[in-house]
Amino acid sequence: MVDTLADFLVELTGNGVGIDNLHLDTFSLDTLEDTPLKSVKGYLPLDDSLEEMRIRVEQFLAQTGPSFPGYVYAPPVVTVIRNEDWANNWKVHFKPVRIGQRLVIKPTWEEYRKQEGDLVIQIDPGMAFGTGAHPTTKMCLEALERISFGTSDGKLPGPVLDVGTGSGVLSIAAALLGAEEIVAVDIDPEAVRVTIENLELNGVADRVAASTTSLEQLPGGFQVVVANILAEELVRLAAELTARVAPGGWLILSGILTEKEEFVCAAFTSLELVENPKELEWSCLSFRKPL
Numbered sequence: 001m002v003d004t005l006a007d008f009l010v011e012l013t014g015n016g017v018g019i020d021n022l023h024l025d026t027f028s029l030d031t032l033e034d035t036p037l038k039s040v041k042g043y044l045p046l047d048d049s050l051e052e053m054r055i056r057v058e059q060f061l062a063q064t065g066p067s068f069p070g071y072v073y074a075p076p077v078v079t080v081i082r083n084e085d086w087a088n089n090w091k092v093h094f095k096p097v098r099i100g101q102r103l104v105i106k107p108t109w110e111e112y113r114k115q116e117g118d119l120v121i122q123i124d125p126g127m128a129f130g131t132g133a134h135p136t137t138k139m140c141l142e143a144l145e146r147i148s149f150g151t152s153d154g155k156l157p158g159p160v161l162d163v164g165t166g167s168g169v170l171s172i173a174a175a176l177l178g179a180e181e182i183v184a185v186d187i188d189p190e191a192v193r194v195t196i197e198n199l200e201l202n203g204v205a206d207r208v209a210a211s212t213t214s215l216e217q218l219p220g221g222f223q224v225v226v227a228n229i230l231a232e233e234l235v236r237l238a239a240e241l242t243a244r245v246a247p248g249g250w251l252i253l254s255g256i257l258t259e260k261e262e263f264v265c266a267a268f269t270s271l272e273l274v275e276n277p278k279e280l281e282w283s284c285l286s287f288r289k290p291l
């Protein structure tokens, strides 16, 4: 009945519909479950036609509902949605944020007074993922900074590979932390476009090559490989990721729900697990490849 009602609303309104019929608190499509109650939302214009359309929805439910087993009538609820700037409203919540000891992520439209030693990353994520504030990104940034603190010259060793670069935030951080050569890849061409803009904004475009090149086409020998994707995808890419790390190099994996940590570790047994920070429901795993 959800589909039948959705089709009816599309025809009635000429607009899209919203269907809530699955629990979406998981990233794994395998574990999606049906909700016991389904809801279908249509979008009606707020004008004189509203009452007539509401009556037509009532009539449709009365005529069609009883032919579906288990159907229970629930009166349609009408709420008014204010017209907001949906594309830009999230920007209000994106403020400059300090991560680790030296990194500061600053949205392009916010002011920030730089303090001594600050490495400021300017970001306009556009439609790509990566404001830097998400725990999965933050843990990668902190891990990159820790690696740089452990080297003799205080610089992040390169070359660095950033798999699933999103807004390019990790590649920019790697460049500011001193890595000379960085390769950023993403399967989404829009993310690569946004990354290139952000690289230029931060003056590091000469050190980072961003593209949609697939992992298999890249050479090995990266001193640091960082991938903030999702547990299932990291496991699927395990052999390719491992092969890109130079002996003695680091592999930082993020985007892992803590409950999936063991599932991911089991796919990277040829590497040594050296760090395992957690934040909220997320885990980050840092490995080193034996020399």
Ligand SMILES: C[S@@+](CC[C@H](N)C(=O)[O-])C[C@H]1O[C@@H](n2cnc3c(N)ncnc32)[C@H](O)[C@@H]1O
Binding pocket: 128, 129, 130, 131, 132, 136, 137, 140, 163, 164, 165, 166, 167, 168, 169, 170, 185, 186, 187, 188, 191, 228, 229, 233, 237, 255
């Ligand atoms: C969670 S975002 C991470 C963005 C950024 N690196 C960060 O840490 O904030 C994951 C990104 O990985 C990309 N992605 C997903 N699967 C991928 C794959 N197999 N290879 C390359 N990129 C992938 C997505 O398009 C998305 O931009």
